[in-house]
Amino acid sequence: MIAEAGHYALVLALALALIQSTVPIAGARWGDHALMNVARSTALAQLLFVGASFTALTMLHVVSDFSVVNVFENSHSAKPLLYKITGVWGNHEGSMLLWVLILALFGGLVAAFGNNLPLSLRAHVLAVQGWIAGAFYLFILVTSNPFQRIASPPIEGRDLNPVLQDIGLAVHPPMLYLGYVGFSISFSFAVAALIEGRIDAAWARWVRPWTLMAWIFLTLGIAMGSYWAYYELGWGGWWFWDPVENASLMPWLAGTALLHSAVVMEKRNALKVWTILLSILTFSLSLLGTFLVRSGVLTSVHAFATDPARGVFILLILCLFIGGSLSLYAWRASTLKQGGLFAPISREGALVLNNLFLTSACATVFIGTLYPLALEVLTGDKISVGAPFFNLTFGPLFVPLLLAVPFGPLLAWKRGDLFGAAQRLTAAGVVGLVAIAVLFAWTHGGATLAPLAIGLAVFVIAGAITDLAERIGLFRVPFTSAIARARGLPRATWGTVFAHAGMGVALIGIVCETTWNSEYIGTMKPNDVATVAGYQLKLDEITQRQGPNFREMIAQFTVRDGETLQVMTPSKRNFTTRGSSTTEAALLTRGASQLYISLGDTNADGAIAVRIYHKPLVLLIWWGPVLMAFGGLLSLSDRRLRVGAPKPAKAARALQPAE
Amino acid sequence: MTLWFVFALMTVAAIFAVLWPLSRSSSAKGGGSETAVYKDQLAEIDRDVAAGLIGVAEAEAARVEIGRRLLAAAEGERDLPSGANLGLRRASAILALIGLPIAAVTFYLSLGSPRLGDFPLASRVRTADANQPIENMVAQVEAHLEKNPTDGRGWTVLAPVLARLGRFDDAVRAYRNAINYAGDSAERRSDLGEVLAGAAGGVVTAEAKAEFERAVAQNADEPKANYFLGLAAEQDGRQADAAAIWQGMLAKAPADAPWRPLLQSALARVGAPAAPAVSGDAMAAAKDMNEDDRNAMIRGMVDRLATRLKQNGDDVEGWLRLVRAYMVMGERDKAVSTLTEARQAVGSDAERLRQLNDGLKKLGLDG
Structure with missing residues (x-):
């Protein structure tokens, strides 16, 4: 019953999407408020039904109902619960269902929190959403139905692709x-604006x-x-x-x-x-x-x-x-x-x-x-x-962009003063040049461009900080009042600073990782020692272990750096159902740098192929985007410029603009 | 049924989502306004001037620009068309009430399998009564026995399942292995004979008969072996022998033996009365008698039984036989009175009374 109810819910969502994509448009055309409001309730109901459908599929995966083709092909009864749930979207049909669920979620959000939108705009936006949703429901139901059944269900599934059996999924x-x-929301808004001609x-x-x-x-x-x-x-x-x-x-x-x-x-x-x-x-x-x-x-x-x-x-x-x-x-x-x-x-x-x-x-x-x-x-x-x-096309386009990034926020609206901005950025430029000089003096080997690129990254970060310092009047006014100004600064401004600095941080990581990466690739036997970037890695032993749905070969390494001692355990997992294996790399984080070990095949004489990398500042590559996203979040949370809603208490949370 | 009820509920909810806004009067104001945004922007320019983000002259120009838009927006808001279009509303309501359910159900029926229930793995492992899962489990057990061929218990468990699945040749091998590794017994021998007969399409071959005879040699009362030996006799054309074997079984059988009806129908097939049980000689004698004599003989036997039961009322099976005999002879009054007697005679023993009542129900007499 769960499978069929989920299936029917999806069909109902399609029917509602079709109504949502037509009736509100007619309402907007003839100025009928009730018809325009149909968009709202159908969008919410659609969310309800797609949600029910998705929940049904999740339940089927959790209880391993192999009468459903999708579950049979992508699940296994011995899989840990987490992967049973994530396996719902670890396949074509399920991932498309997640796609439409999120589409319905955004439609539902516009419907629920779009109180302060002009009525006809909201009707048009939701109608366009209805078109997109309808097309994809039809796609799912006709060509990739996750609720297809097998009349005589097999006793065991084919398991999920082992590579996907990871928290990442x-x-x-x-x-x-x-x-x-x-x-899709901005798309719907754009199309709605074009339809309205306003x-x-x-x-x-x-x-x-x-x-x-x-x-x-x-x-x-x-x-x-x-x-x-x-x-x-x-x-x-x-x-x-x-x-x-x-x-x-x-x-x-x-x-x-x-x-x-x-x-x-x-x-x-x-x-x-x-x-x-x-x-x-x-x-x-x-x-x-x-x-x-x-x-x-x-x-x-x-x-x-x-x-x-x-x-x-x-x-x-x-x-x-x-x-x-x-x-x-x-x-x-x-x-x-x-x-x-x-x-x-x-x-x-x-x-x-x-x-x-x-x-x-x-x-x-x-x-x-x-x-x-x-x-x-x-x-x-x-x-x-x-x-x-x-590298040859994308790179040269990003260099001038990054050079220009610090200037943007320092220019005034309507007519700016480039020279003034440049003057204020002198300090940032000097910091960047110093970074380049220091790097040339300290490092040897690697690309000549690397120090220059890092200098650029430092310039971007310093530029973002300069923007902040200018706004709060750091060094111009007493420190305490600068702090007070910083507090009063719109969150959107902070968002800009973080997002731009995040670009620089990511760039540093990218350059360091690609330039000063060191590696050791070879075969090792127990008690062999490899030396990478000043670390001694000794292979202690190779052991076997039985996991829930795989067999695992674990190698244990002792890492020495002078006297510090750490143990790393990379492994290789063999999944019998699919007959494939995955490598589980072992990572050792030191600051923003990482030591990385992954295992290859075993030789006949018991030696094992090993790849060991030392990746300096590699984590910055991902800290950068996290900083950017954090900046975006700050900007999103800026309530200062909220669209004037009739009732402040009911103001849409999702409708704060950002700077 | 539940499924269709759930479908109906969901459909109603979907229809409601469309009808609800239509049913409400259109008094609601037309959402948010643009003027608010422009007012916000004017305030923002003041803030930007204070922060030095925009020049004073530019700020003034921007204010003029926004002010112009503000006026335009305020004017535009006033002449927004609005009104109820009843025809369209009705059309939408009909679309929701009729079009939506028909479209949804038609579409679903062409794709879904409403008759298929759920098969969560946990409950399938416990009950294991569906057809497909058994075959899968059989495959698992077979794989296990492939590796451990001396696991007599495994063969014992597997063999009857194979027999039920109709894989008689495999079942023969499984029973032979069970006898080899788990020990010989009358039951296993007769089971082996049965699947041998099954493999031969129901014919009790010489090989099967040999197994049944071995079973009877170990346990003369082994019902399955005896039944099949009777069947062998029947298939050989020795109806009387078959009847004799089966009647002998019935006579010795406990009252609640589940295979009684089978024997009775088998006896009916070979033309011998299932009850009251008479010896082969009596039967042979009865054959030569004319109608009256035969009736007299039967009546004599019934009277003897009645007398015996009056002396010793413990024999539930005997009472039942007597009642049945009266019914067959068309003497319903006597049958009812015998029933009362039987109740009195057995009354002291609850277990026997239950047996009696069960038997009476089968005879069509209300117990």
Whole structure:
């Protein structure tokens, strides 16, 4: 009954989505409030039903009901409970169900907290959400139904892909989906504005928080995925320019641009048409990511199963929504009023520059990702566009962007003073140059560019701090009053500081890891000692252990650094059901640096292949994005500029704009 | 049933979600306003000027700009069209009331399997009565026995399951292994004979018969072996021998033996009366008699039984036989009076009384 009830709930959600996508539009067209309000209750009911459907699937996984194909193919009765639950979205059908659940969640949030939206705008936004939701419900029910049954259920399932049996699966996909799908809100707002033919500063103020929320989740989701790949795949790599990674990076770049252009639009009522276009592009890139990952075009750990019908269906959805929204844009954009003039050297101008670089970077990633695919389809040639291409294109675009980052917040709105800003940034520049000089003196080996890149990163961080110091008048006013000013500073300003500094922090990590990484690769027998970056690692013993659904070979290393003693236990797990194995790397964190051991195959004579890496400051790569997300969160929590709601107590929590 | 009830509830909830806003009057104000945002922006410019983020002249220009928009927005808000469109509302209500359930149910029925219940693993392991899981478990046990072929207990457990699944050849091997490793016994021999017969399509072959004879050699009262020996006789065309064997079993059988009905129907098949039990000689004699004589003989036997029971009333089976005989002879009054007598005779023993009542129920006499 659970399975069938979940199935029926999903069908009802589809029916409600169809009503939600038509009735409110008619209501808005003829100005009928009751019809427009249908959008609200159907969006909430839809959330209820998709939630029920998702809960049903989770329960089926937990009780190992193998009469459901999805459970049979992706679960195993011996799996620990956590992986039974995370396994719900560790497969194609379940992950699509999570996708629509999050879509319904955002729709429900707009419905529940959108009290202060103009009624017709809300009706249009929710109707567009209804279109997207309807298309994806149909996709799930027709081509990837998670509730398909087997009349005579087998006694044991086929188990989840061992690589996915990790805590990462509990965090990475939901985060990423919250990001991807979160951009559907700004997309719906953009399309709604185009349908209404009306857009104003208020619109940007309502869109900002949604974009910001999606951006925070996407940032964390990408960072988490990168860290997961780092420790699970056993190669110590954290970014491979893999098409699947690029598929998540593209919406992030476009979303970051959107976030900044929305500031201009909200504050200065300029860049309207561009912001609308960015909203459409960002969500289109999210859809493209879904297509790339889910259609089976790419082979990777993310492409669970390949089925041509699915690919064609998603491609249809993709063409319908991207093509439709862009046509609507071409048709209606000219009716939108332009506003807000500004000089080239101004805060607005700086944000335009930011947008230019970010979208160009996004375009290079787009080409690097899709060109090989297109070439393969057209000519059958397989080419691989890897790190060299991206380093040569993406890198040069990001250097000027990062150089410009500290200037932006120091420029005034409408007309800024570049020279003044430069003067105020002198200290930051000096700090950056000193960093470069010190690094050249201290380090030897590695790329010449590395110290320069770190100098740039230091400049970005120092620039963010300068901005803060300028605002609170540090060193100009007494220290206590500076502290008081810092307290009074809008949280959005703090958000900017943290997010920009996070960029610098991540850059330091990236440069250090790629430049001064040291490694030892070889075979070791018990009592052998390897030396890496001043650490002596002695292989003590190799033992076997039986896990819940795997057999594990554990190697125990004693790490010595002078007299300090630590034990590291990397292992290799063998999953009998799938007949595959995973490497569980052992990590030893020292400050922001890490020692990394992963095991290879065993030789006939009992020796084992071992890869040991020392990765200096590698953790900064992920601390940076966490800082950025924290900045975003600060900005989101800024209630200062709340849209004037009739009743302050009921003010929408999700509708605080950010700076 | 519960499932359809849940479906109905869910459908009602979905319909309600659409109808509810339609039923409410459209007095509600049209959501938030743009003017509030512009007022906020004006206040923000003052703050920015105080913080030195915007020049004084620029701030003035910005104020003018925002003020213009504020006026436009305030004007636009006044002439917002609004009104109830009853026709559209009715159409939407009909869409929700009729279209939604029909679409949902049709779509679901083409995809779902409403007749399939849940199969959570925990309950399947406990009851293990479905067909598929047994085969899976059998496979597991077989895999185990492959590695430990001398596990007599395993073979003993597996063999009857294989027999029930119709895998007679495997069952034969399993019983032979069970006899080898878990010890010989009359039951196992007769079970082996049974699956041998099963493998031969129900024919009691010489091989099967040999097993039954070995079983009877160990335990002369082994019912299954005796039954199959009777069956063998029947299949050989020796109806009388078969009847004799089965009647002998019935005579010796306890009252609650579950295989009684089987024997009775087998006896009916070979044309011998199941009760009252008469010896082969009496039967042979009865064959040659005419109708009256035969009736007299039967009546004599019944009277003898009645007399015996009057002296010793403990024999529940005897009482039942007597009642049945009266019923067969069409003397219902006597049957009822015998019943009362039987009750009195047995009354002191609760267990016997229960047996009696059960038997009477089977005869169609209300106990």
